[in-house]
Amino acid sequence: MEKHNKIRNPRRTIVHAVLYILGIIALIWALLPILWMVLSSLKTQAGMFSMPPQFIFKPTFQTYAYMFSQRGNFVHFLLNSTIAAVTTTVVSLALGTLGGYALARGKFKGKNSISFWIISTRMAPIPAVILPIYLIFAKLNLLGTMTGLVYAHTTFNLPFALWMMMTFFKEVPVAIEESAMIDGCSKFQTFLKISLPLAAPGLVATGILCMMFSWNDFVFASILTSTQTQTTPIAASLLIKQVGISWGQAMATGTVIITPMIIGGIAVRKYLVRGLSMGAVK
Numbered sequence: 001m002e003k004h005n006k007i008r009n010p011r012r013t014i015v016h017a018v019l020y021i022l023g024i025i026a027l028i029w030a031l032l033p034i035l036w037m038v039l040s041s042l043k044t045q046a047g048m049f050s051m052p053p054q055f056i057f058k059p060t061f062q063t064y065a066y067m068f069s070q071r072g073n074f075v076h077f078l079l080n081s082t083i084a085a086v087t088t089t090v091v092s093l094a095l096g097t098l099g100g101y102a103l104a105r106g107k108f109k110g111k112n113s114i115s116f117w118i119i120s121t122r123m124a125p126i127p128a129v130i131l132p133i134y135l136i137f138a139k140l141n142l143l144g145t146m147t148g149l150v151y152a153h154t155t156f157n158l159p160f161a162l163w164m165m166m167t168f169f170k171e172v173p174v175a176i177e178e179s180a181m182i183d184g185c186s187k188f189q190t191f192l193k194i195s196l197p198l199a200a201p202g203l204v205a206t207g208i209l210c211m212m213f214s215w216n217d218f219v220f221a222s223i224l225t226s227t228q229t230q231t232t233p234i235a236a237s238l239l240i241k242q243v244g245i246s247w248g249q250a251m252a253t254g255t256v257i258i259t260p261m262i263i264g265g266i267a268v269r270k271y272l273v274r275g276l277s278m279g280a281v282k
Contacts, residue, residue, distance in 0.1 A: 034258065041251035048247055063248040067256075072249075077235040078256070083146060084221075084231060085214040088153040092210045093203065096161025101191055103162070104169035105177075115166065122159040126219045129155075137224060144226030152220040157210040164209075168202030169195060204268050212261055232257050 040048045042059035067074040103115050133152060134143070142148030172195050180190045196203070218233040225234065236253045239246040 037251050038255050041248065041255045043248075045248055048251070063252045067249060067252055074232075074235060074253070074256075077230055077232045080146065080225075080229055081215055081231040081233075084149050084153060085211045087150045088157055088214040089207050089211045091150070091154050092157040092161040093207050096158055096206065097165050097196070097203065099162040100165025100167075101169050101195060103166040105174075115163070118159045119163045122156060122163070126156070130219060130223060133220075134223060143224060144229060146229050148224050149220060149229060149231075152224055153214040153217060157213055160213075161206050161210055164206040165199065165202060168199040168206075171202075172198045208264060208268060211264070215261060216257070 039055065041063060042061070043054070043057060044060060044062075047054060047057060066072045099118075103111060133155070137143050137148050137152075140148075142151065176198070177190045177194055180194045181187070185193065216233065217231070218237070221231045221234050222237070225231070232253065236250060236257065239250045239253065
């Protein structure tokens with residue numbers, strides 16, 4: 001037995017070492033472009049294309065100063081993205097939480113079919129539905145408005161939020177809710193005071209994922225918006241011109257776009273991991 005363990009332990013050590021090395025390589029592969037983008041946004045145009053690449057240099061914030069000035073007009077795009085992402089996330093979470101709880105606890109005919117139909121609407125690729133949405137919005141005079149963009153984002157975020165919250169509410173023990181109702185709580189009070197706090201990690205995880213979709217959306221924003229309602233992904237695409245690409249602004253714009261999502265993910269990483277693992281199949 002001891003001889004077998006001595007033979008197996010070196011093999012396990014080698015396997016773990018290989019896995020760690022592969023993990024480090026994958027991490028570098030994922031983070032290096034982001035690091036290069038952030039560093040490039042702090043360089044001059046000549047510094048970005050210098051050979052060999054410079055990792056130690058005197059940073060400059062001229063590009064950011066221009067972007068956030070009235071001439072750069074980037075604040076306008078940033079404000080539109082914030083309004084669209086926050087509004088869409090709040091609406092999707094509010095409706096998705098109520099609908100998810102109903103599907104998790106409700107007892108009615110065809111519940112499974114309704115659940116599958118809801119998530120199947122999220123599986124449809126955006127290019128396949130963009131034309132019908134465009135025609136509907138044209139009839140309702142929603143093209144070029146922030147309301148129309150929020151509706152478009154909600155059509156994709158809401159089924160996802162509803163399905164996710166349904167899964168999380170199923171993880172909440174029914175016995176706890178029954179005990180609360182025995183103590184005098186109504187069904188809504190049980191949902192609000194018992195089930196919702198217990199599913200809070202799932203609520204945070206769902207909210208972060210919904211906000212990421214809305215914040216990073218390009219297809220809806222490029223087709224359904226006007227000059228007054230364009231978002232930051234559109235601002236990035238406008239930097240590609242016939243005479244060339246404004247690399248400094250492109251790098252700075254990309255940095256600004258990913259920064260809120262990275263900060264938000266790090267701030268709620270504990271709840272995000274716990275929330276995503278709550279609905280896992282045991």
